[in-house]
Amino acid sequence: MATTFNDIQMTEFKRLVARYPEGKQKSALLPALHLAQDSFGGWLSTETMDYIASLLTIEPIEVYEVATFYSMYNLKPVGKFVFEVCQTGPCMVSGSDNIIDYIKKTLDIKPGETTKDGMFTLKLVECLGACGYAPMMQVGKIYKEHLTKEKVDGIIAEYKAQAANN
Amino acid sequence: MGVKLLLDKANVPGIRTYEVYRREGGYRSVEKALKEMTTDAIVEEVKKSGLRGRGGAGFPTGMKWSFIAKPEGVPRHLVCNADESEPGTFKDRYLMEFLPHLLIEGLIVSSFALGSNDTYIYIRGEYAWITDILEQAIDEAKANGWLGKNILGTGFDCNIHVQRGAGAYICGEETALIESLEGNRGNPRIKPPFPAIQGVWMRPTVVNNVETLAAVVPIINMGGEEYAKIGVGKSTGTKLISACGNINKPGVYEIDMTITVEEFIYSDEYCGGIKDGKKLKACIPGGSSVPILPANLLLTTAKGEPRYMNYESLSDGGFATGSMLGSGGFIVLDEDQCIVKNTYTLARFYRHESCGQCSPCREGTGWMEKILQKIETGKGEMSDIDLLWDIQRKIEGNTICPLGDAAAWPVAAAIRHFRDEFEWHVNNPELSQTSNFGLQHYADPIHVPA
Ligand SMILES: Cc1cc2nc3c(=O)[nH]c(=O)nc-3n(C[C@H](O)[C@H](O)[C@H](O)COP(=O)(O)O)c2cc1C
Ligand code: SF4
Ligand code: FES
Numbered sequence: 001m002a003t004t005f006n007d008i009q010m011t012e013f014k015r016l017v018a019r020y021p022e023g024k025q026k027s028a029l030l031p032a033l034h035l036a037q038d039s040f041g042g043w044l045s046t047e048t049m050d051y052i053a054s055l056l057t058i059e060p061i062e063v064y065e066v067a068t069f070y071s072m073y074n075l076k077p078v079g080k081f082v083f084e085v086c087q088t089g090p091c092m093v094s095g096s097d098n099i100i101d102y103i104k105k106t107l108d109i110k111p112g113e114t115t116k117d118g119m120f121t122l123k124l125v126e127c128l129g130a131c132g133y134a135p136m137m138q139v140g141k142i143y144k145e146h147l148t149k150e151k152v153d154g155i156i157a158e159y160k161a162q163a164a165n166n
Numbered sequence: 167m168g169v170k171l172l173l174d175k176a177n178v179p180g181i182r183t184y185e186v187y188r189r190e191g192g193y194r195s196v197e198k199a200l201k202e203m204t205t206d207a208i209v210e211e212v213k214k215s216g217l218r219g220r221g222g223a224g225f226p227t228g229m230k231w232s233f234i235a236k237p238e239g240v241p242r243h244l245v246c247n248a249d250e251s252e253p254g255t256f257k258d259r260y261l262m263e264f265l266p267h268l269l270i271e272g273l274i275v276s277s278f279a280l281g282s283n284d285t286y287i288y289i290r291g292e293y294a295w296i297t298d299i300l301e302q303a304i305d306e307a308k309a310n311g312w313l314g315k316n317i318l319g320t321g322f323d324c325n326i327h328v329q330r331g332a333g334a335y336i337c338g339e340e341t342a343l344i345e346s347l348e349g350n351r352g353n354p355r356i357k358p359p360f361p362a363i364q365g366v367w368m369r370p371t372v373v374n375n376v377e378t379l380a381a382v383v384p385i386i387n388m389g390g391e392e393y394a395k396i397g398v399g400k401s402t403g404t405k406l407i408s409a410c411g412n413i414n415k416p417g418v419y420e421i422d423m424t425i426t427v428e429e430f431i432y433s434d435e436y437c438g439g440i441k442d443g444k445k446l447k448a449c450i451p452g453g454s455s456v457p458i459l460p461a462n463l464l465l466t467t468a469k470g471e472p473r474y475m476n477y478e479s480l481s482d483g484g485f486a487t488g489s490m491l492g493s494g495g496f497i498v499l500d501e502d503q504c505i506v507k508n509t510y511t512l513a514r515f516y517r518h519e520s521c522g523q524c525s526p527c528r529e530g531t532g533w534m535e536k537i538l539q540k541i542e543t544g545k546g547e548m549s550d551i552d553l554l555w556d557i558q559r560k561i562e563g564n565t566i567c568p569l570g571d572a573a574a575w576p577v578a579a580a581i582r583h584f585r586d587e588f589e590w591h592v593n594n595p596e597l598s599q600t601s602n603f604g605l606q607h608y609a610d611p612i613h614v615p616a
Contacts, residue, residue, distance in 0.1 A: 029349035070332035127253040132416035
């Protein structure tokens with residue numbers, strides 16, 4: 001996996017930095033890390049973080065301390081598709097436990113694990129702001145809401161097909 | 167049907183696009199404010215409206231605006247708080263997703279009033295698709311002359327930028343949000359200095375919630391006095407409520423704050439009653455941080471009067487018998503829900519979200535989670551209940567930011583009102599794994615909702 005931005009990614013990076021006042025380029029760190037994670041395989045390696053530090057002319061430690069603070073940054077490799085299932089109160093009272101159990105059984109993995117084929121990772125997360133559409137999970141940029149066992153089957157099939165077509 | 171000021175156009179086909187939004191009367195408030203009003207007059211209008219911050223704390227918006235420092239030659243910033251991470255709350259998402267231009271319109275007027283040439287929307291990282299919707303709306307507004315340089319020929323320049331967070335509830339707290347906007351960990355700052363004096367990049371900053379800033383649009387259009395006539399007492403205007411849990415119609419509702427809690431839960435216009443014909447057991451009326459109330463205290467106050475969906479009535483009785491309107495995250499629990507388990511998931515949430523700066527919060531949230539898990543899984547002892555009470559009491563008021571209180575209150579309220587359910591778990595460790603404590607005396611058995 002490359003660890004330098006291509007032209008399109010670099011243009012986006014520059015757009016992000018331009019939003020902040022002169023000399024305050026560190027403000028672009030969070031968006032820059034999102035961009036890096038999306039560009040370099042869904043996680044942030046030390047190499048990637050050092051690269052971002054050099055682009056923003058800040059110390060690598062400033063990047064590490066931010067990357068470790070926020071839950072959306074993956075600090076180790078993850079599957080092609082990450083199922084982030086909400087388990088907080090409102091989802092729990094709407095049956096998220098059953099959905100989590102069903103995903104564990106169907107994919108044969110525990111939370112935090114990735115399937116052997118590297119396709120799916122299961123992550124349990126806290127409230128994603130979709131409490132009225134519970135149970136729910138996030139997959140990449142998309143929210144999958146009103147989950148049922150049948151819907152979960154459909155989602156797994158959908159992503160398997162998507163991977164096969166790529 | 168109550169008055170609707172924010173969501174009245176939400177169902178108009180295509181309202182997300184600039185053309186339709188404008189055709190429906192959008193951006194009128196920008197014309198009025200920038201061409202006909204001084205910045206002081208706008209602040210005055212917002213003061214008159216009685217608008218209170220919709221992010222949770224309910225602080226008067228006009229007053230907050232009047233605190234902003236104006237040192238010569240130092241830029242000021244308006245920051246829109248779209249971090250929306252309080253469990254039960256999903257109203258800002260709805261507003262941004264379906265009416266992005268309403269927020270942009272409110273932001274332009276507010277930026278003008280505060281003198282912010284670069285305004286930031288800090289949105290929770292998970293709302294990635296909404297970021298795209300907002301950026302598109304901003305581009306459209308700019309293409310039509312509502313943003314950029316010399317807006318409407320008034321000499322006012324304004325740009326709006328959207329920054330995504332990356333998964334941290336604490337970044338909804340305004341000083342943590344500012345840290346995050348600067349590219350740091352979301353550690354809240356010690357106040358003072360307040361953001362109005364030294365906020366982002368040490369410049370004077372106002373942080374307001376999405377719904378607060380959207381409400382500026384009707385306030386300018388109709389005038390503060392007219393706006394203040396809607397609602398009751400210090401609960402003026404309308405409020406978005408995101409309703410979830412065991413109800414027939416979860417969703418986002420705009421209410422005028424004169425309706426009763428009972429009407430909100432049981433009327434078909436709103437929640438449509440409890441799901442599957444079950445009975446109401448309890449409710450957290452204002453986002454996970456506010457005290458949970460058993461059904462009897464939710465529908466009526468301790469004095470036996472009906473409870474209303476507004477700031478004053480929901481907090482009637484203080485924490486002893488009342489709660490708070492908070493962020494408007496309305497979480498309903500039916501007779502089959504276990505209070506201990508629900509409290510446990512919330513304690514886990516706060517432990518996960520504590521930034522770790524202060525020991526009462528960092529240690530206390532983890533400790534409470536462990537004890538609650540112990541009780542929930544049938545391994546608790548009677549003394550654990552008192553220990554929980556003691557821990558929450560020692561967190562409350564002893565931390566840098568209010569997350570400590572937010573973690574303490576749900577535990578305190580659960581024990582205060584549902585102590586017998588905790589005791590039942592301790593006394594019936596096996597039974598508590600297979601069955602439910604149920605409704606007991608929490609719901610008024612005589613009361614039949616209309
Ligand atoms: C832990 C914590 C989380 C918060 N989360 C949010 C949030 O997600 N959105 C929000 O608007 N306000 C949130 N607030 C309140 C903000 O600190 C601040 O009061 C608010 O943005 C001010 O805007 P308003 O006056 O328009 O409500 C939070 C506060 C705390 C202590
Ligand atoms: S109360 Fe908790 S979240 Fe707030 S500053 Fe202290 S440790 Fe951080
Ligand atoms: S509790 Fe699951 S989305 Fe809010």
